[in-house]
Amino acid sequence: MIKFLGQPIYDVASGKRYGYELFIREEINHELVMPVDFSRYGATEITQLLAKTVRHLSEDIQMLAFNLDERQFIDHHFLQPLVKLQRQTSVKICIELTERLGAGEAPVAARQLVDAARSYQRAGLHVCLDDVGTGNNTAALVGLLLPYVVECKFALQNVRNWETCDRIKTELHFWRALAAKQHIQFALEGIETQPDLKWVQEFAPDLVQGYYFGMPGEMTDTNDSLVN
Template sequence: MYRYFIQPQLDTVNNSLIGYELLMKEKKPEGWRPPLNFSEVPSHTMAEVLIATTKILSLKIGSVSVNINRNQLMDKEVRAAILEAQKILRPLRLVVELTEDTPAQNWSNEEYISLIKEFIDYGMDFSLDDCGTGVNQLDQIKNMIPLAAEIKFAIQNFGEKLRDPDIESKVIFWRDICEKENMRFILEGIEDEKDDKLADKLGINLRQGYYYGKPRLLKLKADDDEF
């Protein structure tokens, strides 16, 4: 069984909530766990759970983000579910985050871009998630950047703390791209006060991580949280 968990995204300059991210997890005997690869999640299941979840969301914020990989982007049922979710959520804005998972086929960026434009034309924002990892390296996403409203960098993907100089340089690299292109830059994986303070030092205001709030289960049934 799959369900979405919701995690806050904050603007630390004015200490305000700017949005939530929907994070899909699978219910297993040992507890809720994220899929090892989101390609394992059947497209029909992802579409069904997304629509059911958006129907129960009543949030007084600007946006809700949802992750899709390239396989899901190319899937008609998933795209239809995303359009339906945006319709349900209005005036809330849906942000479609394209993850770094390696696709099953070698589709071209031109094919992805034409579909991303459909989302944007429908009033959604497009985001490039987990940049610097997987297939979301700069040379592979360069022609998608003009479409994006935001870039996200997840420090937990590198198995090191933000205060490592190498991670710092990567963060600064993507932060500067966003400043140049007038895009939002969200730093994910902030786990403690030291991470928070260094993000202050680097001038990164938009943040997400356990330090600000752990993901919370959005139940579709009363017994979803029973094991």
């Protein structure tokens, strides 16, 4: 059995909870654990679970984001179930393209990713480029996909233990400027402390998330506000 746990995402301008990023967990021996192999779950299982999750949301939630690796992203079996679900709800369904290739060894061609992103966009679905600057989500690939996305997200947790503060600032300025030029949202995740929150204000993120605001867990009905 699988279920989604949600980590809250906050809109900086309003200070209100905007939505959730969803993470798949398996129930094993009455405990929820991270799957060893995410690729074992296909479009049918994921979209059915997403539809079930949407039905139990509180009214203030505007967006639900869920992750697909590159191989899942180009799987055409996701498109129609997601379109059907989006037509049934006012909650924005956002597909986060992660930096991971997914199961298998052969690379996914950039053209396949562009074609998939264009299809999602034309169908009225939102795409976010997750973990920009990490793994396969290089600046070159992001540049090709930007016309078809509504958001790019930078993950502080991917770099905080590996890069200097100055280097991280340089990357954040780059991605913030790119998002502004393209007129898309800029999200920052991996905010773990109040000093983190104050530090990232320099980069004017539109959306923020991280352990400081909440661990992935059950999605509540509380209409809470951004902690300052």
